[in-house]
Amino acid sequence: MRWMNLFSLLLLLTALGSRAQSPIFSLKVSADQQGQFVQEKHLKVLSQPFVTKGNYHYQQNLGLIWHTQQPVDNEINITTEGVSERQPDGQYKTLSNNSQFSELLLALFSGEQQKLEQQFTLQRHENTLTLIPKSEQIARVILKITLLLDEGEIQQIVLHEPEGNYTNIFLSEKNSSVNQD
Numbered sequence: 735m736r737w738m739n740l741f742s743l744l745l746l747l748t749a750l751g752s753r754a755q756s757p758i759f760s761l762k763v764s765a766d767q768q769g770q771f772v773q774e775k776h777l778k779v780l781s782q783p784f785v786t787k788g789n790y791h792y793q794q795n796l797g798l799i800w801h802t803q804q805p806v807d808n809e810i811n812i813t814t815e816g817v818s819e820r821q822p823d824g825q826y827k828t829l830s831n832n833s834q835f836s837e838l839l840l841a842l843f844s845g846e847q848q849k850l851e852q853q854f855t856l857q858r859h860e861n862t863l864t865l866i867p868k869s870e871q872i873a874r875v876i877l878k879i880t881l882l883l884d885e886g887e888i889q890q891i892v893l894h895e896p897e898g899n900y901t902n903i904f905l906s907e908k909n910s911s912v913n914q915d
Contacts, residue, residue, distance in 0.1 A: 765794035769907035778898050854879075
């Protein structure tokens, strides 16, 4: 369960990296973001999706907290030092101390355009943006990411996975200080 949430979180972070601006697309960028999410994991072997709900909080200088509240309480923290999970005693246990990996995830979440374009081919169609991985390593895990946009804000993320599995993540952002670049 923990790894499914971490896996989906990492895919989400990759998708949220598109909060940059380029000639291909224009999205709002924020150094302080928070909101709620509903995530539906659709597996071919299950007749109903596995649904998780919670909230997230990203601060540019501190990192990201991804807090799943339903059906199980689980909190993951991503900083430039790595990825950790909050334990029942309140302490954090390191899941990965690969700072290069976590720094890339944070750069993606904050919308660092150059790093995003190094990792993905970007395709814009009306209110959608599709990110297609350039590396085989990412493509083994995710075939493509589709972002559904409303006035420059990401409303839904669809992660298309091998073998027909996919994940829908619905975001509702609140209380953020949005900057236009």
